[in-house]
Amino acid sequence: MHQVVIVGGGFGGLYAAQQLRHAPVKVTLIDRRNFHLFQPLLYQVATGGLSPGDIASPLRAILSRQKNTSVLLGDVIDIEPEANQVRLKDGSTVPYDSLIVATGVSHHYFGNEAWAQQAPGIKTVEDALEVRRRIFLAFEAAEKETDPAKRAALLTFVVVGGGPTGVELAGSIADLAYLTLKEEFRNIDTGETRILLLEGMDRVLPPFPPELSAAAEASLKKAGVIVQTQTLVTKIEGSEVTMRRGDSVETIEAGTILWAAGVRASKMGSVLAEKAGAPLDRVGRVLVESDLSLPDHPNIFVVGDLANFAHQGDKPLPGVAPVAMQEGKYVAKLIKQRLADKPTQSFQYKDGGSLAIIGRNSAVVNLGKIKMSGFPAWLLWVFVHIYYLIEFDNKLVVMTQWGWNYFTRNQGSRLITGRDVEKTQTPAASISSVL
């Protein structure tokens, strides 16, 4: 039977697998993690609103009733197109007739990889828990600090990058500082918290229409976030962030620095380049054919964030969940059509619109002709996200939790955890000695 191997259980890989449910193929889905992560809500974990378990579903559970599919916990480190097999880290191999690579992207520090320690991003559950740890430790350290300058530094949060993730993080931290934590400290006034959102372009949410960027910026400012556009970060060292805006250069102290500024392809991109001659773009994503396959390998496909699909519109498709879902489904259908000797067509993305949340009850929505911001946009955002969350796993509970949090302003998942709770030196914990 035709063997389909899918590497990566994100939106692209999972939708491909599900689309193959009744196909006359044997599917093997390989992932390093045992769960699918609903990444659009990961910023909620980072800011204490949700638990990781709320937004993750075991891949085995999602696919348990799909009898032609097996899930393999493993780390694919190589692809051998001449032998039609992938190789795992443990040395074992898995043969394929069709291969779908959907391993996504990771953070990009534009050559300053040393910044990763000081300014973590949120791509994995562990990332989000580390960010959560830092955010809440910063408030705890400030509560104990007696020096006003050090205290002010501890209560300064810098979010680098004004795309959707940066906007979500900055908005959520504002909600935390100005609403949720307001009554909880005795020595500090969390209202004195400073939250800076830095964006290199001339507006936040650059992929959105200008009027929605403006609405988002107004909403962020109303929530208390200091938005600085046309601002580039030139250096991060310890708790010091140096930024440049035109000719003016400024260095500030921040207890917490978060990175939401850029992504680059996961390592599978360079493996595909080396082993299968795949052309890559400047951040390492694979420039796919119009059917999402590789130029010289019609049975190897790349879907999701790792793919650069430049056959539609004047820009590559954005790295968002709907693109990955549609690409995954498309490739699965293509494989079925080929097996049935039916004609196939190029991939065509149907843009259903884009959304970004700003804070407790504000969002922006771009449906093409219809543009919304504020509370109606927020409601639509919540509805869409819960709809997709429930599709995989009946996470009704998340809806309940959200409803509850909304009315009570409660964020109960703000645990400071980690095996080396005492040993790890975070910028927040070490700022007293740095300043």
Place this chain on the structure above:
Amino acid sequence: MHQVVIVGGGFGGLYAAQQLRHAPVKVTLIDRRNFHLFQPLLYQVATGGLSPGDIASPLRAILSRQKNTSVLLGDVIDIEPEANQVRLKDGSTVPYDSLIVATGVSHHYFGNEAWAQQAPGIKTVEDALEVRRRIFLAFEAAEKETDPAKRAALLTFVVVGGGPTGVELAGSIADLAYLTLKEEFRNIDTGETRILLLEGMDRVLPPFPPELSAAAEASLKKAGVIVQTQTLVTKIEGSEVTMRRGDSVETIEAGTILWAAGVRASKMGSVLAEKAGAPLDRVGRVLVESDLSLPDHPNIFVVGDLANFAHQGDKPLPGVAPVAMQEGKYVAKLIKQRLADKPTQSFQYKDGGSLAIIGRNSAVVNLGKIKMSGFPAWLLWVFVHIYYLIEFDNKLVVMTQWGWNYFTRNQGSRLITGRDVEKTQTPAASISSVL
């Protein structure tokens, strides 16, 4: 104003703090963690039924409206009774007029502390996540293993200790293996999982009446757990557990070994002995006076699991949540009575009964005259635990999640997480090389 310092935000410390809400005192609650943990449900985190956020509440949130109380994130390492102050790890000191020590207990390996690596217990959130990791990695490793002997070893779980925690863990693993995970693997039959519960005494749940121990054992066996009483573990090395039962000695291979066999006092016990002359029992707990104070220090109190209260009945009070709650409340009232120059009385524990859960729908309940087992006991157990869980933090969501899990047999929180997902060698992951 009279300063009350409480060390530890578990049941004992938190109930003491809450009881002092309207008292003319200033309360400082010091804990190493920023949250109160509902420890009776921690085994659910370890087996993937709940997320840590579901059973933890930020101490600041619980106490935010109690204006005479401040919460301090800190590690108390010393007590200086002559200066009436406690010293934190960061060198700072906090003065007290009355001191309540409620730092609880940790695992006890009876002199074999090296076993802690092979056989973790569950006392903290990190412990529970590590156990969860090991349990689910064992199934994943078995799925990949081709050697039948190694596979059988990977599917063997040994729980050491037949008290409430051991019974809960063994019962939950049985539910996982025989119900939840049944359809999710393609190469293994999780029905072949072996779960051994080892207990040194002649019956499980030794603190309960014999008829309930018998009911619990019957229930465990029905669920698929192999119960071995009068069995002592004499050695744990790698994945090998050596046990002795009478004259027979047996060694078995187990992918996962969990420890639920004993506790000893947290380090604050020995600090109290050294600095305040407190008498200790053989596991390091403080032998308190009839008012829970230290013999020579009427203003230093010990409550909860760290206290050995031997003034009632023929045995010390057990280390369970209701005892800690009542002790915490009692000491708070005593402090108020002293401040008001009112007469005080000795502590008297009101035994409201004891409960232990066995699995999906079985538990045992001892209310003294009324003894229950099976489903009615399970319902009562769930009701009592949710009642207390909601008292601290409106965790309605946990109730919803539970209800949902009960009907769907879904355990969605079984994420394998950890910063060094690939690096950490667990017994489960390394068993292939060990065998």
